[in-house]
Amino acid sequence: MKRVYLRMNIIIRNYAIMKSESITIKDIAKALNLSFSTVSRALKDSYKISEPIRRKVREYANEHHYKPNLLAQSLRGNKGRSIGLLLPAIPNSFFSEVISGIESVANEKDYKLIITQSLESYDKEVRSLSYLSWHSIDGLIVSVAAETTSFEHFKALQEKGTPVVFFDRIANDINTHSVTTDNRGGAYKATKHLIEQGYRRIAQITSPPALFITTERLAGYKEALQEAGIAFNENYIKYCDHGGMDFNEIQTATEALLAATPAPDAIFTASDRITIGTLTVLHKRKMKIPEDIAVIGFSNFSAPEIFNPPLTTIKQPAFEMGRQAIELLLQLIESKRPIKQFEKRVLSAELIVRESTGKNKRFYTG
Amino acid sequence: MKRVYLRMNIIIRNYAIMKSESITIKDIAKALNLSFSTVSRALKDSYKISEPIRRKVREYANEHHYKPNLLAQSLRGNKGRSIGLLLPAIPNSFFSEVISGIESVANEKDYKLIITQSLESYDKEVRSLSYLSWHSIDGLIVSVAAETTSFEHFKALQEKGTPVVFFDRIANDINTHSVTTDNRGGAYKATKHLIEQGYRRIAQITSPPALFITTERLAGYKEALQEAGIAFNENYIKYCDHGGMDFNEIQTATEALLAATPAPDAIFTASDRITIGTLTVLHKRKMKIPEDIAVIGFSNFSAPEIFNPPLTTIKQPAFEMGRQAIELLLQLIESKRPIKQFEKRVLSAELIVRESTGKNKRFYTG
DNA sequence: GTTATTTGTGCAAACGTTGGCATTACATGA
DNA sequence: TCATGTAATGCCAACGTTTGCACAAATAAC
Numbered sequence: 001m002k003r004v005y006l007r008m009n010i011i012i013r014n015y016a017i018m019k020s021e022s023i024t025i026k027d028i029a030k031a032l033n034l035s036f037s038t039v040s041r042a043l044k045d046s047y048k049i050s051e052p053i054r055r056k057v058r059e060y061a062n063e064h065h066y067k068p069n070l071l072a073q074s075l076r077g078n079k080g081r082s083i084g085l086l087l088p089a090i091p092n093s094f095f096s097e098v099i100s101g102i103e104s105v106a107n108e109k110d111y112k113l114i115i116t117q118s119l120e121s122y123d124k125e126v127r128s129l130s131y132l133s134w135h136s137i138d139g140l141i142v143s144v145a146a147e148t149t150s151f152e153h154f155k156a157l158q159e160k161g162t163p164v165v166f167f168d169r170i171a172n173d174i175n176t177h178s179v180t181t182d183n184r185g186g187a188y189k190a191t192k193h194l195i196e197q198g199y200r201r202i203a204q205i206t207s208p209p210a211l212f213i214t215t216e217r218l219a220g221y222k223e224a225l226q227e228a229g230i231a232f233n234e235n236y237i238k239y240c241d242h243g244g245m246d247f248n249e250i251q252t253a254t255e256a257l258l259a260a261t262p263a264p265d266a267i268f269t270a271s272d273r274i275t276i277g278t279l280t281v282l283h284k285r286k287m288k289i290p291e292d293i294a295v296i297g298f299s300n301f302s303a304p305e306i307f308n309p310p311l312t313t314i315k316q317p318a319f320e321m322g323r324q325a326i327e328l329l330l331q332l333i334e335s336k337r338p339i340k341q342f343e344k345r346v347l348s349a350e351l352i353v354r355e356s357t358g359k360n361k362r363f364y365t366g
Numbered sequence: 367m368k369r370v371y372l373r374m375n376i377i378i379r380n381y382a383i384m385k386s387e388s389i390t391i392k393d394i395a396k397a398l399n400l401s402f403s404t405v406s407r408a409l410k411d412s413y414k415i416s417e418p419i420r421r422k423v424r425e426y427a428n429e430h431h432y433k434p435n436l437l438a439q440s441l442r443g444n445k446g447r448s449i450g451l452l453l454p455a456i457p458n459s460f461f462s463e464v465i466s467g468i469e470s471v472a473n474e475k476d477y478k479l480i481i482t483q484s485l486e487s488y489d490k491e492v493r494s495l496s497y498l499s500w501h502s503i504d505g506l507i508v509s510v511a512a513e514t515t516s517f518e519h520f521k522a523l524q525e526k527g528t529p530v531v532f533f534d535r536i537a538n539d540i541n542t543h544s545v546t547t548d549n550r551g552g553a554y555k556a557t558k559h560l561i562e563q564g565y566r567r568i569a570q571i572t573s574p575p576a577l578f579i580t581t582e583r584l585a586g587y588k589e590a591l592q593e594a595g596i597a598f599n600e601n602y603i604k605y606c607d608h609g610g611m612d613f614n615e616i617q618t619a620t621e622a623l624l625a626a627t628p629a630p631d632a633i634f635t636a637s638d639r640i641t642i643g644t645l646t647v648l649h650k651r652k653m654k655i656p657e658d659i660a661v662i663g664f665s666n667f668s669a670p671e672i673f674n675p676p677l678t679t680i681k682q683p684a685f686e687m688g689r690q691a692i693e694l695l696l697q698l699i700e701s702k703r704p705i706k707q708f709e710k711r712v713l714s715a716e717l718i719v720r721e722s723t724g725k726n727k728r729f730y731t732g
Numbered sequence: 733g734t735t736a737t738t739t740g741t742g743c744a745a746a747c748g749t750t751g752g753c754a755t756t757a758c759a760t761g762a
Numbered sequence: 763t764c765a766t767g768t769a770a771t772g773c774c775a776a777c778g779t780t781t782g783c784a785c786a787a788a789t790a791a792c
Contacts, residue, residue, distance in 0.1 A: 024778060035742045040780060047781090048739060067500050071441045072778035075747050080437060082478065090469060091668070091685075096462040103456060103481055107494075112448065112501060114478050115469055128473075134433050135478060276669040283672060302457070303642040306649060308674030319457075390748055401772045406750060413751085414769060438748035441777050737790070743783085755772075762765085 023064050032060060043068075070110075074136075082112035083329065084132035084140040088120050088169075088243060093272050094300035094318050095143070098167065101322025102141060109330060111138070118145040120243040126153045139163040139329045144171055146243030149210045163332035167325040168316075172212045177328040179321050179345045183213050183298075186314040186349035187220030187268070190296050193312070193351055194266045195228045198360030199294055203236040203257045203264035205250065205274050207243055214239070217270060217298070235260055240274060250277030258285070258293075265360060266294035275299055279307070294357045298349075310354035317347050389430050398426060409434075436476075440502075448478035449695065450498035450506040454486050454535075454609060459638050460666035460684050461509070464533065467688025468507060475696060477504070484511040486609040492519050505529040505695045510537055512609030515576040529698035533691040534682075538578045543694040545687050545711045549579050549664075552680040552715035553586030553634070556662050559678070559717055560632045561594045564726030565660055569602040569623045569630035571616065571640050573609055580605070583636060583664070601626055606640060616643030624651070624659075631726060632660035641665055645673070656724045664715075676720035683713050 025043075029036045034053070041047040042057035043066075060066075074080045083106060087095050099115065106113050114135055116128035125145045132140060140162055142154065151171040158164050158174065166178040194202050204221060207214045222232055238253035254277070257264055269275040275297035282289060289295055289309055296312045297304070304311035324345055332339055391409075395402045400419070407413040408423035409432075426432075440446045449472060453461050465481065472479050480501055482494035491511045498506060506528055508520065517537040524530050524540065532544040560568050570587055573580045588598055604619035620643070623630055635641040641663035648655060655661055655675055662678045663670070670677035690711055698705055 025780095026778075036779080037743080037781075038741060040778095041741090044780095048741095050740060053740085069441075069778050070501055071437065071444065071446060072747090073780085075435075075437045075441045075749095075777085076779050076781095078437065078747070090466040091459065091463040093457065093459075096465075097457040099462075099481075100456040100483065103483060107482060107497065112478060112480050115465075115481065116473060117466065117469060131473065131476075135436055276672060279672040280669060283676075303646060306642060306645040306674060307672055308676070310649075310674070391750095392748075402748085403750075403773080404771055406748095407771090410750095414771095416770060419770085435748050438777090439750085441747085441779090442749050442751095444777070733792100735790105735792080737788100739788075740786090742785080745782090746780085748777105750776085752775090753773085756770085758767105758769085760765105760767075762763100 022069075023066055024069065025066075028057060028060055028064070028066060032056060078136060079138050080112065080136045081110060082114055082135065082137050083326065084135070084137035085113055085115045085142075086125065086128050086132065086140065087115075087117060087143045088145055089117050089245075090115065093302060094168075094316065097300055097318035098143075098322035098325070101319040101324075102326045103322075104319075105323055105326045105330070111326075111330075118148075120146040120245045122147040122149075129153050129157060133157055133160070133162065137162065139165070139333045141165050141167065141325050141329055142171075143167050143169045144211070146208050146211065146241065146245070163329060165325050165329040165332070167321050169207075169211050169213055175342055177332065177343050177345075179324045179328065179347065180213070181316045181321070181349045182346045183216035183349075184220035184223075186298060186316075186351075187217035188224045189220075189349070189351045190268050190298070190314050191221045191224035192227070193353065194268070194294060194296060194357060195224060195230070197290075197294065197357050199266035199357075200230060201233075201236065201262055201264040202230075202266045202268060203238070203260075204268045204270065205238045205240065205253050205257070205278055206268075206270035207274075208239050208241050214270070221268065236264055244271060244273035244277055247277050247280075250274055251281050254278050254281040258287075264293065266290075266296070266357070269295065269297045269299075272297065272299050272301060275301075275311070279311075283308070289356050290358045291361070294360070296357050304352075305354060307356070309356050309358075312354045312357040313352050314349045315352055316349050321347060388435075389432050390435065391432075394423060394426055394430070394432060398422060444502060445504050446478065446502045447476060448480055448501065448503050449692065450501070450503035451479055451481045451508075452491065452494050452498065452506065453481075453483060453509045454511055455483050455611075456481065459668060460534075460682065463666060463684035464509075464688035464691070467685040468692045469688075470685075471689055471692045471696070477692075477696075484514075486512040486611045488513040488515075495519050495523060499523060499526070499528070503528065505531070505699045507531050507533065507691050507695055508537075509533050509535045510577070512574050512577065512607065512611070515574075529695060531691050531695040531698070533687050535573075535577050535579055541708055543698065543709050543711075545690045545694065545713065546579070547682040547687070547715045548712045549582035549715075550586035550589075552664060552682075552717075553583035554590045555586075555715070555717045556634050556664070556680050557587045557590035558593070559719065560634070560660060560662060560723060561590060561596070563656075563660065563723050565632035565723075566596060567599075567602065567628060567630040568596075568632045568634060569604070570634045570636065571604045571606065571619045571623070571644055572634075572636035573640075574605050574607050580636070587634065602630055610637060610639035610643055613643050613646075616640055617647050620644050620647040624653075630659065632656075632662070632723070635661065635663045638663065638665050638667060641667075641677070645677075649674070655722050657727070660723045660726070662723050670718075671720060673722070675722050675724075678720045678723040679718050681716045681718055683715075687713060 025036045025039050029039045039057050042049045042054045118125040151174055154171055154174055164176050170178045225232055240249045242249055244250050269278050299313040300316055300318050304313050391402045391405050395405045405423050408415045408420045484491035517540055520537055520540055530542050536544045591598055606615045610616050635644050665679040666682055666684050670679050
């Protein structure tokens, strides 16, 4: 009963906001016979205002559903209360989940989100950045494009005073907050798991070598190999320079691996796009997984268990990553004094074992 | 050679924009000894301005990378040059692709996108709407939540003068532009395909009955059944009231179908979320697809061919739907006189046959 | 009962743009 | 020559907010 009442209340209030021409500070001032500055101050108790007036103003404002005009506030402070978001691609299980995490906080804190996608292209990334800058964003959240090797454009923005937070694909030489998965640890877990399952010739199809995530994942991979006394084989590492935006790139990589002698007995794919591409090629070639070759993916698929076969994955906490990225950004935006001590948050990745990495039945000792 | 030069050029220009404190109309006016109104008018040739002055202003503006302050323009016109986007969920293969389509046009036309998700909840939808309204959006693109049965909140916004365009899940009794898939035709194709493959007891797990997409899909389904002389069986239709946000909902539906006598020999799932849920349940029960039961999905998965088994789908043109939705919206926003004749665009859906609907080998005549 | 100090309030400018109106200069027609 | 017309430009207010400064009134200190 009570619940219904509350809900109705909310709805009615919202309707009112949507319908009525919204009132301004001036209206309140006129109605209450005050100056607008007093009203403004009463609303945000920013200054010494007597209690009775403050109350009167608040009450009137509430009753009439006063909402500050965001456009005016923006113009005044030259702050649009908006956050730029620059990422490789929206329709991507990982990034769309990150966006969702970011959106959840942005809405709550009344920040607009301006989303742009680089589609892994350096040029588009630079263009997007100046676009966002023009829209006077208060801050930026980025995951850099696969093609990007220089980070000057981010530095330029930062020097102009716009706070930047990187997630997942970070620009390592830019000093700011960042949130990443424990790529090294994740790759280590993945590789170790494969070794434990009896695989020895473990290949990796991954993002471009210039990206920090790539080197980290390579490091974790090497670490696990070394621990097991397996020699590192350069030929088993294939890079996708466009982050797999181009299927051919993945196909070429996969086929090169299959053609190697000896061919790998397991593949570690570094992103969902790459995983899809690789699996597509393997299926096309009628290869059995894991009998012919095992596959493990760094992934964010919503249901890897319905794949053929159910895919073993290293799952990244995408939603949480988004949440934390925007939290860090808001911290930078809203802090009074400039922040110099930056946080590099590392979220752990989880190994979820499914069938694509079943025991290697043709175990060998080579 | 030429290309490199051009590219460098773009980058340098963009850097300049990002670095320098951007100049204003006043700066130009001062430098050229003109009044701001003249400068303003020269820049948008809105008024009679002599050619030499126009040229001088334009040149100066270009040289100094003048970009109008969007915040100021917004305040003046009470138009934020921003578009609200309200959809059930961002991390969803269909919607994220739609967003991508919308984004591609929005960026090009310098519109900000304010994205909100309803998570299929009516309450959250209403709240999102007033949130968007507060942010003085110029227009709204919506796909309504599964829970929604009343559309008053949209009407309120519309009456306030904000143009609205619906896509996919439309509010049928609101008079405005919309873009949908040919749901009826798609469902017809799906059902007919199943029939042709030898299935007779065809079930449907679908969205709530209040949604237009649901009734349309049901209509197409019935049409195909009737054409084949198969009686419609109410028990074979299961609705997911929360659009499948809750896995239990799907599980219950699927299990109810499997428990029916006679159990269906094929299931038509109406969205990716539902498809995932249904397949998960079927796999958990070790049912073979299509031997034990066939599955076809209304879908937008990026790679249904790597599923177990490769999934037959009715594919919706999601990106294109997004593009058309925003095009229609911009048409409404930018039109001088009020538009009264509304367009209901219907994009056709494509049947892609894969293994999950292989021939029914235990063909029967019942 | 003066003079400081505090407390509360109002005035006005500013953010960058735009557009109505006023003004100027010059040309046209009677 | 004077009125009228027109083209080009300038002036100024407005959009809604915030905030430094001024000022009045009330309180405190001497």
